[in-house]
Amino acid sequence: MGYSAAFWMSLRPTFENQFDTGLDRAEDRPMNIRHQGPTPSPSPKPLGALHSASAVPVTSRRQPTMPRIAPNFNKMRYILFGLVTFATTVFASLVQPPYNNSKPPKMSLPIAYERAVVALGTDTNQFHCVSATITTEFSDEGWYFTFCSINHITMPKLIVVEFNGKVIIDGGDR
Amino acid sequence: MKTMLALGAVTIAITTLYASLILPPYNKTKPPSMPLPVAYACAVVALGSDTNQFHCVSASITTEFTPEGEWYFTFYSTNVNSEPKLIAVEFNGKVIFDNGYR
Numbered sequence: 613m614g615y616s617a618a619f620w621m622s623l624r625p626t627f628e629n630q631f632d633t634g635l636d637r638a639e640d641r642p643m644n645i646r647h648q649g650p651t652p653s654p655s656p657k658p659l660g661a662l663h664s665a666s667a668v669p670v671t672s673r674r675q676p677t678m679p680r681i682a683p684n685f686n687k688m689r690y691i692l693f694g695l696v697t698f699a700t701t702v703f704a705s706l707v708q709p710p711y712n713n714s715k716p717p718k719m720s721l722p723i724a725y726e727r728a729v730v731a732l733g734t735d736t737n738q739f740h741c742v743s744a745t746i747t748t749e750f751s752d753e754g755w756y757f758t759f760c761s762i763n764h765i766t767m768p769k770l771i772v773v774e775f776n777g778k779v780i781i782d783g784g785d786r
Numbered sequence: 787m788k789t790m791l792a793l794g795a796v797t798i799a800i801t802t803l804y805a806s807l808i809l810p811p812y813n814k815t816k817p818p819s820m821p822l823p824v825a826y827a828c829a830v831v832a833l834g835s836d837t838n839q840f841h842c843v844s845a846s847i848t849t850e851f852t853p854e855g856e857w858y859f860t861f862y863s864t865n866v867n868s869e870p871k872l873i874a875v876e877f878n879g880k881v882i883f884d885n886g887y888r
Binding site: 764 | 812814815816817818821822823826827841842843844845846847862863864865866870
């Protein structure tokens with residue numbers, strides 16, 4: 613099965629660019645070294661026999677570009693690793709461990725609810741409690757209340773009553 | 787072909803049955819007809835002498851039992867090995883112990 617010369621000539625640069633073979637090219641060869649490999653010819657030949665690596669002088673092989681960028685890449689890798697570690701540490705310090713459910717709360721639910729309603733003030737006409745859970749989101753443990761509005765558009769109010777009596781209205785910043 | 791049709795019909799029947807068991811979530815814009823402290827008092831009465839060992843850690847409105855909604859309380863024991871007690875207090879005052887079958 614024969615192929616045209618134009619086909620083989622178009623195939624050659626593509627193959628070299630993709631795999632960086634460093635194989636012989638006329639411009640890479642020193643003048644005093646006689647090329648012993650098969651000369652490019654328009655005659656068809658099998659793909660594996662395109663170039664003979666044994667016939668190429670070592671000096672004509674092109675150096676791969678990877679070693680030149682490797683030190684920079686290593687530095688970047690260390691910086692990235694450091695940043696990821698730092699971010700993880702900061703995030704872990706913000707997230708508190710969950711409440712130990714076997715420990716009775718220091719403030720009972722009705723008392724905490726009463727304090728939350730007092731903190732809600734006049735909004736009690738519009739907001740009603742839909743859930744209460746013990747949380748460790750803030751510095752101290754406490755009851756976390758969700759008050760929803762009768763108005764669809766209004767956002768719910770989140771109120772934390774810590775076991776020490778402190779009341780916090782959670783604005784969602786944390 | 788007949789088997790395929792039968793399988794399809796069975797799948798549809800199971801899906802319909804399952805969907806009928808799951809009620810839509812509570813409409814949170816609607817104020818509960820029973821406030822939280824009253825429901826809590828009902829749950830504690832139902833808990834009886836176990837109040838010495840169990841304490842409430844969460845309460846929320848759900849529609850697990852009725853579409854109108856109910857207060858759902860979780861009571862944990864001071865004993866780590868004990869299972870928590872789940873109590874639902876419907877807005878009409880009916881108290882249900884949730885044993886996890888539903």
